[in-house]
Amino acid sequence: MEQYEPDRLSAAQAAAIRRSLTSGRGALTRRSVLRATGFGALTVGSLAGLTACGIPAAKRSDGTAPASNDHSASEKEINFSNWTQYMDVSDDKKHRPTLEAFTKRTGIKVKYTEDINDNVEFFGKVKPQLAAGQDIGRDLIVLTDWLAGRLIRLGWAQKLDASLLPHAYANLSAAFRSPDWDPGRAYSYPWTGIPTVIAYNSKATGGKTVDSITQLLDDPTLKGRVGFLTEMRDTVGMTLLDMGKDPANFTDADFDAAIGRLQKGVDKKQIRRFTGNDYTGDLDKGDLAACVAWGGDITQLRSDNPDIKYAVPAAGYMLSSDNLLIPANARHQANAERLIDYYYEPPVAAKLAAFINYVCPVDGVRDELAKIDPKLAENTLILPDRAMTAKAHSFRSLSSAEETSYEQKFGKLIGA
Known part of the structure; x- marks a missing residue:
């Protein structure tokens, strides 16, 4: 396995990462990097770079991406771009065990790079080449669901060869099988799922359970010690659920009502602040008594602090995903498809x-995970049971106009 250094981070990103590293956590995760940058990654100005306006979609007449000139047979390699700390690593940090095992089995070398720092930044980096129908130098990338869907709509993702994905096809969990942005998973497979739940510090709440958005917004004992996320789809999605609305099927009026409800929480100073991943330090210390949180962070926090608890609201929770895609005109498509399929083998x-502690999208993993750590195998934030799965909801795809309008309103709410 070969490695090379990722692109240099901006000063703002470096500062955000330093905040995460000093927030009481022992490890920097993929969510730390993405979310610690806060709403700046999703400002209205940035969204202009994500719209399809003025971008020639590189599509064939059948609507799919152009066929790539695949060199997999002659070039036994894969260029794989991922997020920081989103791959298993040995204790001495010198080896990537699953990637090295793949190379040993197949002879395919993986040039693995953690050079995706946020969705918008990465899209801006590769957009000119994709628009021109060029190879971006990567055979496999990991993008959050909303941006993965945008690449597919633009024709910038390669349609997958199902014959090379027998494990992926057979073992993909039902909850991830047919997102509205890629029905039937013709272009993508999830790398991991990201549950958004409620977390609380039981010491800070005096032993009180916090298990609803209503409680976060209205319980006077929590005033000034409540946190919500700077990720619009998670914060608004959880609020819509609490209002009895479906995040997969809501109107402009529903969205505005959710924003209005959150605004009241700001105005009466119930909400302390909107955060990226840096909520973890405040929650650990008790400065935040309760907040909306990401499952992987909570699993890691709970390993060090028994006062950290979490709750899945009766109204449900949000579940998003990060996804493996092969960019249009990738040089080693078949090799990349073999790697995707490899990660759908339960032991792998x-x-x-x-290692990453987020929702595993692969069926048949429980027994294998129990061999590694029995507690993780029973953790429903990693392996949701039937009851947990039934409460999962996704945020529907947005049009370009909706995305700009909604982010503008949300940005005003959180002061971005």
Whole structure:
């Protein structure tokens, strides 16, 4: 396995990462980098770079991406771009065990790079080449669902060869099988799922359970010690659920009502602040008594602080995903498809899940994960049971106009 250094971070991103590293956590995760940058990654100005306006979609007449000139047979390699700390690593930090095992088995070398720092920044980096129908130098990338869907709509993702994905096809969990942005998973497979739940510090709440958005917004004992996320889809999605609305099927009026409800929480100073991943330090210390949080962070926090608890609201929770895609005109498509399929083998998927602690999208993993850590195998934030799965909801795809309007309103709410 070969490695090379990622692109240099901006000063703002570096500062955000330093904040995460000093927030009481022992490890920097993929969510730390993405969310610690806060709403700046999703400002209205940035959204202009994500719209399809003025971008020639590189599509064939059948609507799919152009066929790539695949060199997989003659060039046994893969260029794989991922997020920081989103791959298993050995204790001495010198080896990537699952990637090295793949190379040993197949002879395919993986040039693995953690050079995706946020969705918008990465899209801006590769957009000119994709628009021109050029190879971006990467055979496999990991993008959050909303941006993965945008690449597919633009024709900038390669349609997958199902014959090379037998494990992926057979073992993909039902909850991830047919998102509205890629029905039937013709272009993508999830790398991991990201549950958004409620977390609280039981010491800070005096032993009180916090298990609803209503409680976060209205309980006077929590005033000034409540946190919500700077990620619009998670914060608004959880609020819509609490209002009895479906985040997968809501109107402009529903969205505005959710924003209005959150604004009241700001105005009466119930909400302390909107945060990226840096909520973890405040929650750990008790400065935040309760907040909306990401499952992987909570799993890691709970390993060091028994006062950290979480709750899945009766109204449900938000579940998004980060996804493997092959960019249009990738040089080694078949090799990349073999790697995707490899990570859908339960023993391999278990090793990855044990490291990153987010929802594993692979069925049949429980026994394998139990061999690594029995507690992780029983953690429903990693392996949701039937009851947990039934409460999961996704945020519907947005048009370019909706995305700009909604982010503008949300940005005003959180002061971005």
